[in-house]
Amino acid sequence: MIEGVPFRDDFLERYLCSHDVSSPPLIKRFFKIADGVFQPEKEEDVLRILKFAEKKKIPVIPRGAATSGYGGVIPVRGGFVVDFTRMDRFEIDEDGRILVSEPGAVWWDIERELNKKGLTLRVYPTSAFSSTVGGWIAQNGYGVGSLAYGSIAENVTRLRVADFRGVNETENIHLYAGLEGTTGMITKAWIEVKEFEEMQAYAFHVSPEKAVKLVFSSDSYSALFLDEKYIRMKNSVHSTQIPEKDTLVVVSKKKLDGDESLGNEIWEARFYPMKIKRLGPGIIPAEVIIPSERLSEYLQRISGWNAGSEVWFIKEKLCAVLSFLPWDERKASYTYQWRFAVKALKTAKKLGGRSYSSGLYLSRESKEIFPGYNELLRFKKEVDPHNLLNPVKVFPSGIISKIMALAGVF
Ligand SMILES: Cc1cc2nc3c(=O)[nH]c(=O)nc-3n(C[C@H](O)[C@H](O)[C@H](O)COP(=O)(O)OP(=O)(O)OC[C@H]3O[C@@H](n4cnc5c(N)ncnc54)[C@H](O)[C@@H]3O)c2cc1C
Numbered sequence: 042m043i044e045g046v047p048f049r050d051d052f053l054e055r056y057l058c059s060h061d062v063s064s065p066p067l068i069k070r071f072f073k074i075a076d077g078v079f080q081p082e083k084e085e086d087v088l089r090i091l092k093f094a095e096k097k098k099i100p101v102i103p104r105g106a107a108t109s110g111y112g113g114v115i116p117v118r119g120g121f122v123v124d125f126t127r128m129d130r131f132e133i134d135e136d137g138r139i140l141v142s143e144p145g146a147v148w149w150d151i152e153r154e155l156n157k158k159g160l161t162l163r164v165y166p167t168s169a170f171s172s173t174v175g176g177w178i179a180q181n182g183y184g185v186g187s188l189a190y191g192s193i194a195e196n197v198t199r200l201r202v203a204d205f206r207g208v209n210e211t212e213n214i215h216l217y218a219g220l221e222g223t224t225g226m227i228t229k230a231w232i233e234v235k236e237f238e239e240m241q242a243y244a245f246h247v248s249p250e251k252a253v254k255l256v257f258s259s260d261s262y263s264a265l266f267l268d269e270k271y272i273r274m275k276n277s278v279h280s281t282q283i284p285e286k287d288t289l290v291v292v293s294k295k296k297l298d299g300d301e302s303l304g305n306e307i308w309e310a311r312f313y314p315m316k317i318k319r320l321g322p323g324i325i326p327a328e329v330i331i332p333s334e335r336l337s338e339y340l341q342r343i344s345g346w347n348a349g350s351e352v353w354f355i356k357e358k359l360c361a362v363l364s365f366l367p368w369d370e371r372k373a374s375y376t377y378q379w380r381f382a383v384k385a386l387k388t389a390k391k392l393g394g395r396s397y398s399s400g401l402y403l404s405r406e407s408k409e410i411f412p413g414y415n416e417l418l419r420f421k422k423e424v425d426p427h428n429l430l431n432p433v434k435v436f437p438s439g440i441i442s443k444i445m446a447l448a449g450v451f
Contacts, residue, residue: 042077042079042093043079043086043089043090043093045086046079046080046081046082046086046089046090047079047080047081047082047127048077048078048079048080049077049078049080050076050077050078054078055074055075055076055077055078055122056074058075058078058104058107058114058116058122058124059072059073059074059075059115059116059122060107060115061107061108061109061110061112061113061114061115062107062108062109062110063110063111063112063402068402068441068444071117071440071441071444072115072116072117073116073117073118073119074116074119075102075116075119075120075121075122076099076116076119076120076121077121077122078121078122078123078124079121079122079123079124080124080126080127081123081125081127081128082127082128083128084128084201084203084208084228084229087123087128087203087226087228088203088207088208090121090123091203091204091205091226092205094120094121094429095205095427095429098427098429099119099120099121099429100116100118100119100120100121100429100430100431100432101120101121101122101123101226101429101430101431102114102115102116102120102121102122102123102222102431103122103123103125103144103175103179103221103222103226103227103431104122104123104124104125104176105125105126105144105145105172105173105174105175105176105177105179106126106147106168106171106172106173106176107176108168108171108172108176109172109176109180109398109400110326111180111221111398111399111400111401111402111403112400112401112402112434112441113179113180113221113222113400113401113431113434113435115401117401117432117433117439117441118432118433118439120429120432123226125143125144125145125173125175125176125226126145126173127145128143128144128145128228129143129145129146129147129150129173130142130143130146131143131146131151131154131174133154133155133158133160133234135158135160138160138233138234138235138236139198139231139232139233139234140155140162140230140231140232140233140234141229141230141231141232142174142229142230142232143174143175143228143229144173144174144175144176144178144226144227144228144229144230145173145174145175146173146174147169147170147171147172147173148162148165148166148168148169148170148172148173148174148177149165149169149170151174152165152169155234155237156237159236159237160234160235160236160237161234161235161236161237161238162186162232162234162235163186163189163190163196163233163234163235164183164184164185164186164187164190164191164192164193164196165184165185165186166182166184166185167184167185167311167312167314168312169184169185169312170312174227174230174232175226175227175230177193178193178194178197178200178217178218178227178230179217179218179219179220179221179222179227180219180221180398181193181194181218181219181398182397182398183353183355183361184353185263185311186262186263187263187353187354187355187356187361188256188261188262188263188264188353188354188355188356189261189262189263189356190356191355191356191357192218192355193218193232194214194215194218194219196232196233197214197218197230197231197232197233198212198214198231198232198233199211199212199214199230199231200214200217200227200229200230200231201227201228201229201230202217202224202225202226202227202228203225203226203228204224204225204226204424204425204430205424205425205429206424208228209225215413215417216417216420219398219399219410219411219435220417220421220435221399221400221431221434221435222430222431222434223421223425223430223431223432223434223435223436224417224420224421224424224425224430225424225430226430238294239294240262240292240293240294241292241293241294241296241297241301241304241305242290242291242292242301242304242305242307242308243290243291243292243293243297243298243299243300243301243304244288244289244290244299244300244301244303244304244307245288245289245290245291245299245300246284246286246287246288246289247287247288247289248287248337249266249268249287249336249337249340249352250336250337251289252264252266252287252289252336252352253333253334253336253337253354253360255289255291256289256291256333256354257333257354257358259291259293259295259297260293260295261291261292261293261295261297262292262293262294263291263292263353263354264289264290264291264292264353264354265289265290265307265308265311265351265352265353265354266287266288266289266290266336266351266352266354266360267287267288267290267307267349267350267351267352268287268340268349268350268351268352269285269286269287270347270348270349270350271349271350271351271365272284272285272286272288272349273285273349274349274365274367275310275349279310279313281306281310283303283306283307284303288303288307290304290307290308291304292304292308314351314363314365323367323368323370323375324365324366324367324368325348325365325366325368325375325378325379325381325382326363326364326365326366326382327343327348327363327364327366327381327382327385327386328361328362328363328364328396328397328398329361329362329385329386329389329394329395329396329397330355330359330360330361330362330389330394330395330396330397331359331360331362331389331392331393331394332358332359332360332392332393332394333354333358333359333360334358335392335393335394336352336360336362338392339362339388339389339392339394340362342388342392343364343381343384343385343388346366346381346384346385347366347367348364348365348366348381348385349364349365350362350363350364350365351363351364351365361397362389363397364385366378366381366382386403386406390409395409395410396409396410398410399411399434399435400434400435401433401434401441402441402445403445404433404434404435404436404437404438404441404442404445405437405442405445405446407435407436407437418436421436
């Protein structure tokens with residue numbers, strides 16, 4: 042297709058690269074299949090793909106490991122998927138404590154190399170075994186370490202980005218973080234890392250209110266709260282015997298008076314939240330950000346749905362709450378259960394919260410997720426006048442965002 046740039050157009054590859062972990066049955070009938078998949082090996086390849094797409098007026102959709110779940114990687118209008126997994130080189134500046142990485146590098150591969158040099162990532166997602174640098178920055182997520190260091194964007198000092206105008210190196214991270222490739226394709230990132238320190242995880246059986254107080258007075262690195270229902274689900278999936286009580290885990294270099302052995306057991310399992318899927322035919326996830334002082338009220342208000350919740354604490358006195366509702370198609374339709382996700386978001390908004398992310402399904406939430414939304418929209422129109430960079434994502438347009446608006450009325 043473009044000489045020298047790896048390309049696949051067999052049906053299997055096009056089909057696989059047209060899905061992610063989500064794809065709700067209600068709306069996936071509106072999705073097209075990718076016309077082809079480019080696998081760039083270097084920045085110059087990305088520029089050539091962009092020139093080609095611009096000339097032919099065809100959408101281009103960046104893709105990392107496709108673990109994001111908000112539909113951002115789906116080629117809703119067809120077009121070419123740009124699979125970044127071959128661009129996975131990275132370097133470590135030990136003195137400056139900076140990681141310089143291509144977008145396709147996998148977080149845990151990086152962490153292993155950092156550890157050899159006595160360094161470690163400040164923040165990483167619990168999908169770190171497979172998710173990529175470009176994908177997480179483009180989602181602007183929170184994760185392990187966000188209690189001390191905030192979102193991934195707060196730890197990125199510089200980006201190289203390709204768009205139809207060429208390549209731009211910038212410290213204006215906000216023009217790209219969380220925008221899911223709608224304003225440009227990330228080709229390199231400079232990320233702050235830190236010295237490796239021994240830490241311990243401590244467990245406390247406390248209520249959500251007490252958990253919030255404990256976390257924000259403890260000056261710790263990371264903290265995670267699991268409610269009783271979540272632990273019950275986890276025990277049935279992993280055959281663990283974690284006491285089925287609300288539990289807070291705090292990771293700190295200081296000695297705390299919690300249960301170290303239970304803390305470490307739960308902490309070691311932090312990479313496997315989705316294994317809960319084995320509970321039955323499926324789960325309906327709901328993911329929101331809420332102010333920490335409203336955590337208890339939020340969990341109380343969604344408790345009637347029988348969902349289990351995992352809460353990550355974030356430095357600005359915020360909480361990322363990920364709730365799982367087991368869904369059994371023999372008992373209730375997907376659409377009915379899906380109301381849980383809508384209700385959870387509405388409840389969070391009433392309590393001063395917002396959606397965790399935007400993507401395809403929740404693009405109507407972007408105005409609340411991004412404080413400078415209008416500036417971002419102007420920038421999008423400037424760099425992408427024909428709306429070819431991951432169209433229909435983040436900036437709402439088309440049928441999907443209309444269906445999602447209707448869903449909010451249920
Ligand atoms: C088990 C599990 C645990 C998870 N834990 C967390 C967590 O702790 N925190 C969290 O925030 N999320 C978490 N997630 C969600 C997801 O893993 C993260 O958002 C993730 O880092 C996305 O990376 P990815 O490589 O899979 O990106 P993808 O899903 O491939 O892409 C994400 C978005 O970025 C765009 N994109 C990809 N590459 C580029 C690029 N080079 N330039 C521009 N745009 C690009 C894509 O088009 C898409 O819109 C989890 C998911 C799973 C399945």
